[in-house]
Amino acid sequence: AQSVTQLDSHVSVSEGTPVLLRCNYSSSYSPSLFWYVQHPNKGLQLLLKYTSAATLVKGINGFEAEFKKSETSFHLTKPSAHMSDAAEYFCVVSDRWKTSYDKVIFGPGTSLSVIP
Amino acid sequence: GAGVSQTPSNKVTEKGKYVELRCDPISGHTALYWYRQSLGQGPEFLIYFQGTGAADDSGLPNDRFFAVRPEGSVSTLKIQRTERGDSAVYLCASSPGASTGDTQYFGPGTRLTVL
Numbered sequence: 343a344q345s346v347t348q349l350d351s352h353v354s355v356s357e358g359t360p361v362l363l364r365c366n367y368s369s370s371y372s373p374s375l376f377w378y379v380q381h382p383n384k385g386l387q388l389l390l391k392y393t394s395a396a397t398l399v400k401g402i403n404g405f406e407a408e409f410k411k412s413e414t415s416f417h418l419t420k421p422s423a424h425m426s427d428a429a430e431y432f433c434v435v436s437d438r439w440k441t442s443y444d445k446v447i448f449g450p451g452t453s454l455s456v457i458p
Numbered sequence: 459g460a461g462v463s464q465t466p467s468n469k470v471t472e473k474g475k476y477v478e479l480r481c482d483p484i485s486g487h488t489a490l491y492w493y494r495q496s497l498g499q500g501p502e503f504l505i506y507f508q509g510t511g512a513a514d515d516s517g518l519p520n521d522r523f524f525a526v527r528p529e530g531s532v533s534t535l536k537i538q539r540t541e542r543g544d545s546a547v548y549l550c551a552s553s554p555g556a557s558t559g560d561t562q563y564f565g566p567g568t569r570l571t572v573l
Contacts, residue, residue: 372558374558374559376561378564384566385462385549385564385565385566385567386501386549386551386564387564388561388563391559391561393558393559394559432500432501436559438558441514442513443489443506443508443513443514444553444558444559444560445503445514446491446503446562447503448493448500448501448502449500450499450500451498451499451500
């Protein structure tokens with residue numbers, strides 16, 4: 343069965359400093375992994391995804407994530423935070439363990455604050 | 459092109475009433491999902507449609523919840539005898555098909571408040 347752990351419920355960084363949002367997953371099958379962002383009162387937007395190609399994945403707005411199978415991690419990073427990055431971030435795992443379709447599990451989310 | 463749309467954006471109802479929430483997926487997407495997001499939590503899976511049929515409804519919390527997708531496009535989530543605990547944001551997502559790793563595209567959600 344799948345599960346997703348986001349190790350920090352809240353992260354606060356200063357504008358211009360690096361961002362690290364941590365995610366660990368559990369999957370009994372070859373997983374796909376995603377990061378979504380949700381701005382207040384807005385819909386979920388895909389930042390990036392990993393589907394078994396390159397382990398370092400680049401996404402929109404300067405974000406990237408690295409799939410590390412040995413550590414079962416998929417941490418999200420950005421070299422320099424902008425004020426507009428303040429939002430809720432969700433790590434998502436999907437696989438086909440005991441299903442014929444992608445069963446998706448969301449993590450609990452990490453709230454990112456950016457201090458001017 | 460048009461994304462996933464959901465109507466209404468907000469719905470306030472009284473305990474015990476019946477509500478319908480609508481989802482218009484991206485044209486041509488055969489897979490459709492409903493999720494429920496409570497305050498401060500990640501979305502939780504409710505039901506998955508492939509075409510017209512509900513391939514997995516294991517996430518529906520009880521028999522007050524039902525969803526349909528009669529023509530394989532628009533879907534309606536129906537909640538009978540609403541309870542205060544049903545208050546949440548209901549999200550719809552669609553994806554092109556059944557390929558592994560397909561991206562799910564989310565609508566803006568319907569915020570349901572049960573008084």
